Amino acid sequence: MSEQFEPVIVGFLCNWCSYRAADLAGTARIKYAPNMRPIRVMCTARIEPQFVLKALREGADGVLIAGCHPGECHYVEGNIKALRRHTLLKQMLRQFGVEEERVQIVWASASEGRMLAEAVDRMTEQVRALGPLRWKQTVLSGNGSVELAAAGHQEEVTLPEAEEV
């Protein structure tokens, strides 16, 4: 059996559109990558940048944010606020060396189960191609790690997967 890397993607889906799109994809028996772990939020505007950063730090290889199309937000413009945050967050993550494909925002209305499924498929392949993120094990290892540092003086670890950005 080939050991294919299966990315962990945390999906934040808005209650009114994208979570229902995921429901629809399920009831319509649309087959798509099982890599996304959906979390329902009331609106994409509820997704604080802290949630995304925490997901990446705690082991997610990617984060997918899915909400209503602009103009169709249940709370009028929550998704536009989310887009503003996402745009700035993307710029900031570039400085942290996190590839753009790892954090994405997509719009999927309650009737667009297929579209959501395709977005998850597409993103899974993109993140698979990038490889695992493993923030704690790679980026925070060596003298960057609180956990290791607490145990006393640590020599720097030469990482097997040190990446240049």
Added chain:
Amino acid sequence: MSDKPKLAMYWASSCGGCEISVLNIGDKILIVDSVFDLAFFPCIADFKVADVRGYPDGYIDVCLFNGAIRNSENEEMAHLLRQKSKVLVAYGSCAYEGCIPALSNLTTAEATFKAVYHDNPSIDNPDGVRPQLVSQVPEGELTLPKFYNTVKSLDQVVPVDYYLPGCPPEPPQIWAVLEAVVAALTEGAELPPAGSVVGIGTVAVCDECPLEKNVKTIERFYRPYEITPEPGICLLEQGLVCMGPATVSGCGALCPQVAMGCRGCYGPLPGVDDQGAKMLSAIASVVAVGEPGEEEAELERKIAEAMETLVDPAGTFYRFSMAHSLLRRTKANGGSVQQTSS
């Protein structure tokens, strides 16, 4: 030495401003002098590390430790002073959450060395000489501390009793903290619970900032040299990045009052994991570009254009809190610097 309580202050990776800030408490420094004996304070008195090593454990009653942990010497001193101190205070933003030194977590140790010893326009280093961990000289062997890839806060290497934020902390806050310590030592008053952030307010800087706020939104950001802000009006509403919404009060909002946006040196509000992410969140409500009815691609383009006027978001939002941020450093992992060969 007398039997007065012992005070120490040490600088790790810092600028020295914290030492000066202690003197900023004015004539109250005389009270500090009358209550404490200095046990270690390299900035103002001649003590050696060997003196500290000679003290029994817990000999120092209060140690104000400022500066981040940049190299192995900083870390060694942190361990030593922890062992010798009853109360260890992370004094100032560097020791508390990394501050300016920790901004180099956005690059690698190797890149820092390259800039400092090779690429800087003012550097003349034709032989490519770099500091070495060990060098042989006629007189014997010389050693230097190891330069780390990641800058850490004090609490990331040793347990810390109190945090006193600020770059540097403001005199009234310093005095309030010292006064509490003096009261505890002389009258047996109770100290705040260990792990507390002391010398801060309870609200955001915006709350104590007197500038007029009109909940006005903006279309783009300006850098300080690009505009002259209108006096008396909220700077964020004029397009100047001000960290006030994401920063805890305690400083008296000094910077915005002189038309310089809050830099965020007092750190996050209680209960916040990541000051930078909170600020990023707040920005979304200030920038008003993009309407619900617009075509999606156009909307994305407009928002991207507006956000790109905020140059260096990571350096702006984490100017003081990089070491305490959730991601803590860039993924570009250069490993260790070539610092070993002689």
